[in-house]
Amino acid sequence: MRDVYPVILFYKYVPISDPDSFAAEQRTLCSSLGLKGRVLVAAEGINGTLAGPAAQIDRYATAIKTDSRFGDIEIKLSAGDAGTFPKLVVKVRAEIVTLNAGNIVPDKDNHLSPCEWKKMLEENPDAVPLDIRNRFESAAGRFENAVTCEIEHFRELPRYIDQLQNLKEKTVLMYCTGGIRCEKASALLRGQGFQKVFQLHGGIAAYQEQFGNEHWQGECFVFDQRMTVRVEENLVQIGRCAHTARATSRFVNCLHDPCHTLFILSEEAEAENRDHRLCPECLSAGISFETAKY
Numbered sequence: 001m002r003d004v005y006p007v008i009l010f011y012k013y014v015p016i017s018d019p020d021s022f023a024a025e026q027r028t029l030c031s032s033l034g035l036k037g038r039v040l041v042a043a044e045g046i047n048g049t050l051a052g053p054a055a056q057i058d059r060y061a062t063a064i065k066t067d068s069r070f071g072d073i074e075i076k077l078s079a080g081d082a083g084t085f086p087k088l089v090v091k092v093r094a095e096i097v098t099l100n101a102g103n104i105v106p107d108k109d110n111h112l113s114p115c116e117w118k119k120m121l122e123e124n125p126d127a128v129p130l131d132i133r134n135r136f137e138s139a140a141g142r143f144e145n146a147v148t149c150e151i152e153h154f155r156e157l158p159r160y161i162d163q164l165q166n167l168k169e170k171t172v173l174m175y176c177t178g179g180i181r182c183e184k185a186s187a188l189l190r191g192q193g194f195q196k197v198f199q200l201h202g203g204i205a206a207y208q209e210q211f212g213n214e215h216w217q218g219e220c221f222v223f224d225q226r227m228t229v230r231v232e233e234n235l236v237q238i239g240r241c242a243h244t245a246r247a248t249s250r251f252v253n254c255l256h257d258p259c260h261t262l263f264i265l266s267e268e269a270e271a272e273n274r275d276h277r278l279c280p281e282c283l284s285a286g287i288s289f290e291t292a293k294y
């Protein structure tokens with residue numbers, strides 16, 4: 001059995017004047033501590049997730065908080081192991097999370113703490129939870145009665161907003177995994193006339209630390225080898241095999257080379273028919289296991 005490693009998730013939108021040299025510093029720091037994971041740096045901030053031995057993760061947290069730009073950075077913790085990330089990747093990007101919607105200034109003024117968010121969900125009959133994550137993420141777990149988005153990537157959200165017009169007059173309780181996507185998505189929606197938009201501060205990760213599976217169903221998708229994390233107590237499994245509807249949250253990538261979309265596939269369905277390695281869209285488009293790679 002592998003040792004349990006802490007996995008940290010953190011981000012902050014803050015101006016970085018020289019992303020290249022800051023990324024180089026991050027690479028040196030993470031390498032020297034033997035951490036693995038992914039750190040994205042842009043002129044707008046930092047977005048990272050790292051795993052490693054607890055003492056080294058602590059050293060990383062201390063080091064980044066010593067930098068005045070990140071003194072108040074929030075670091076969320078979950079459990080993984082030495083296999084959670086196969087390697088360390090530190091990259092400079094145009095955005096720390098790609099929305100590709102021009103000059104969006106992340107919203108900072110409409111966060112609700114998990115407690116406030118939950119209270120509004122329970123007490124405001126006009127409130128609708130809005131899951132702005134990708135559809136494969138909400139397929140594995142989401143808040144009860146959440147409106148979900150049929151998108152494969154966050155950058156598809158600007159176009160998808162047309163489908164959300166019926167929420168324009170509602171109280172929108174927006175959420176994502178850790179909060180980073182909401183800050184931009186909120187600015188995008190409010191820019192288009194959605195007036196009552198609130199963000200879940202710290203995202204699902206922070207909410208579940210406090211409230212477990214209250215109002216939450218299923219597992220939380222994570223972008224690493226674990227694929228999902230979950231709170232065991234009162235877990236309601238909602239992940240379903242895309243081909244057979246069996247209860248599972250086992251993710252695979254569609255075998256079709258240009259597609260590669262993530263979808264949920266049960267082991268049994270895969271054993272029954274190897275064409276099940278194709279996502280439902282590719283399969284119904286007539287692509288098979290035999291033709292997928294050619």
Ligand SMILES: [Zn+2]
Pocket residue numbers: 254255256259260261278279280281282283
């Ligand atoms: Zn496919």
